[in-house]
Amino acid sequence: MAPRRESRAMTHETMKTVYAGLRGTGRWHRVARGVTVAAVVCLGVCLGLGCSPPETEVAELVIQATPVADGIYVLTKSGIGGNIGLCVGDDDAFLVDCGDFFVGNLLMPFADEIARTVASVSDRPIGHVVNTHWHADHAGGNADLAIAGAVVIAHENVRERLAAPAGPEAYNVTMPPSEPEALPILTYTDSMTLYRNGEEIHLIHPPNAHTDGDTIVHFRNANVLHLGDLYYNGMYPFSPLDAASGGSVDGTIAALDRALAIGGDDATYIPGHGPVSGAEGVRAARGMLATVRERAAALMQEGRTREEIVAAGLTDEFDATWASPIMTGDAFVGIVYDSLLSHQQTPETDATERAASDDP
Numbered sequence: 270m271a272p273r274r275e276s277r278a279m280t281h282e283t284m285k286t287v288y289a290g291l292r293g294t295g296r297w298h299r300v301a302r303g304v305t306v307a308a309v310v311c312l313g314v315c316l317g318l319g320c321s322p323p324e325t326e327v328a329e330l331v332i333q334a335t336p337v338a339d340g341i342y343v344l345t346k347s348g349i350g351g352n353i354g355l356c357v358g359d360d361d362a363f364l365v366d367c368g369d370f371f372v373g374n375l376l377m378p379f380a381d382e383i384a385r386t387v388a389s390v391s392d393r394p395i396g397h398v399v400n401t402h403w404h405a406d407h408a409g410g411n412a413d414l415a416i417a418g419a420v421v422i423a424h425e426n427v428r429e430r431l432a433a434p435a436g437p438e439a440y441n442v443t444m445p446p447s448e449p450e451a452l453p454i455l456t457y458t459d460s461m462t463l464y465r466n467g468e469e470i471h472l473i474h475p476p477n478a479h480t481d482g483d484t485i486v487h488f489r490n491a492n493v494l495h496l497g498d499l500y501y502n503g504m505y506p507f508s509p510l511d512a513a514s515g516g517s518v519d520g521t522i523a524a525l526d527r528a529l530a531i532g533g534d535d536a537t538y539i540p541g542h543g544p545v546s547g548a549e550g551v552r553a554a555r556g557m558l559a560t561v562r563e564r565a566a567a568l569m570q571e572g573r574t575r576e577e578i579v580a581a582g583l584t585d586e587f588d589a590t591w592a593s594p595i596m597t598g599d600a601f602v603g604i605v606y607d608s609l610l611s612h613q614q615t616p617e618t619d620a621t622e623r624a625a626s627d628d629p
């Protein structure tokens with residue numbers, strides 16, 4: 270499929286401005302259409318460490334399809350971007366996520382490359398795309414794929430967030446809504462089941478987790494779950510970071526519990542970022558999150574300040590496995606603190622309690 274849109278180029282000056290804003294607030298937001306986790310990761314690598322952006326040529330980028338079960342693949346990108354799920358069979362190619370990602374200083378739509386990779390394992394058209402959430406490293410290919418004929422499906426809040434201008438409050442940047450073609454044309458509230466390629470595909474919405482529009486995608490027959498950014502494997506998550514999109518650390522923990530209850534020990538779990546794993550990987554991520562959360566909450570109850578809590582070494586035992594130059598242990602503790610603080614201020618949005626009383 271020919272690319273419909275031009276690559277969106279950003280100057281280094283723009284990137285520096287964006288990154289300064291991100292570092293200053295400890296939060297991130299959609300500051301340009303598509304500037305999300307991938308942007309933060311790339312910007313952190315390129316600018317936070319003082320090195321030059323990688324001069325990767327587009328032609329060198331490969332999206333690789335790796336089978337994880339019969340008829341189900343994970344598509345990973347040689348650059349930075351969210352993991353894509355793919356279910357193939359007689360009906361169509363059914364995608365979970367289709368994000369943009371950074372190549373050097375270019376924010377690239379990669380729907381054409383996604384389509385080429387899909388074509389390498391299936392002769393069927395891309396018929397459906399589910400967005401696990403609205404961030405552009407997961408939903409950035411919506412417009413291109415929809416124009417090519419795919420039905421885009423997501424939680425109703427994803428459509429709302431894609432349709433709205435991004436809030437300018439954090440970065441003094443006002444972004445226009447996504448193009449109309451990018452908006453999901455099929456939305457749901459709590460759960461939805463689709464039947465494609467001999468699979469029973471269950472979409473489950475955990476409230477206020479990574480965002481307020483997350484979807485767990487469960488391929489029931491194969492027992493494969495795509496968890497989107499509820500699950501970062503082997504790196505501190507940005508999960509509670511998107512409080513501006515209704516995310517929360519407690520909601521993320523509850524969502525991982527729910528995913529484990531759905532899939533059990535034998536399931537295959539596809540994270541939003543990082544390698545595919547079994548249940549043990551999800552448990553490790555959940556355990557790390559919950560431990561850091563409990564430690565931070567205890568110190569907050571003692572009346573310690575954010576600065577004191579960040580400096581308390583709460584993640585020391587986890588840093589070797591989970592820290593990266595992009596998300597250090599200290600930075601992670603800071604965002605857990607921010608999430609807990611905002612949760613205290615709005616007790617009516619108790620995502621943990623709501624999730625517990627809302628089993629799939």
Ligand SMILES: [Zn+2]
Binds near residue numbers: 306402404407479498
């Ligand atoms: Zn995300």
